[in-house]
Amino acid sequence: xxxxxxxxxxxSGPFLVGTLIQACVIVMYPxxxxxxxxxxxxxxxxxxxxxxxxxxxxxxxxIFQNVMLSPRASTTQTFTHFTNGGGWSSMGLALMxxxxxxxxxxxxxxxxxxxxxxxxx
Numbered sequence: 001x002x003x004x005x006x007x008x009x010x011x012s013g014p015f016l017v018g019t020l021i022q023a024c025v026i027v028m029y030p031x032x033x034x035x036x037x038x039x040x041x042x043x044x045x046x047x048x049x050x051x052x053x054x055x056x057x058x059x060x061x062x063i064f065q066n067v068m069l070s071p072r073a074s075t076t077q078t079f080t081h082f083t084n085g086g087g088w089s090s091m092g093l094a095l096m097x098x099x100x101x102x103x104x105x106x107x108x109x110x111x112x113x114x115x116x117x118x119x120x121x
Contacts, residue, residue: 014047021042082095
C-alpha cells in the first residue's frame with residue numbers, strides 16, 4: 001500500500017503541474033479551448049523536464065536546496081509556533097486545512113485497494 005501510494009503521489013505531481021500550466025494559458029488567452037490530448041502532452045512534457053533535471057541537474061540539487069532552505073528556525077519555534085495566515089476561523093481549522101497536502105500522498109490509492117471482505121459463517 002505504501003509503495004502504491006508513493007507511486008500515485010509521484011505521478012500526481014506532473015499531472016497537477018501540467019494542468020496548472022494549462023489553466024494559466026486559459027486565463028491568459030480566454031479564446032483557448034483546452035482538450036484532453038493537450039493536457040496529456042503537457043503532463044508528458046513536465047515529466048520529461050523533471051526526468052532531465054533529476055539526471056543532469058543532480059549535482060546542482062544540493063546547492064539549490066541549501067539556497068532555498070537557508071533560513072533556519074529553532075526546534076522550539078518549529079514544533080510549538082503555529083500561525084493562521086489563511087484567516088480561517090480557528091487555529092484547529094487552519095491546521096486541518098494545512099494537513100490536506102500531507103495526507104494527500106497517503107490516500108492517493110485508497111480507492112484502488114479495497115479492504116478484504118470478511119465473511120462469517
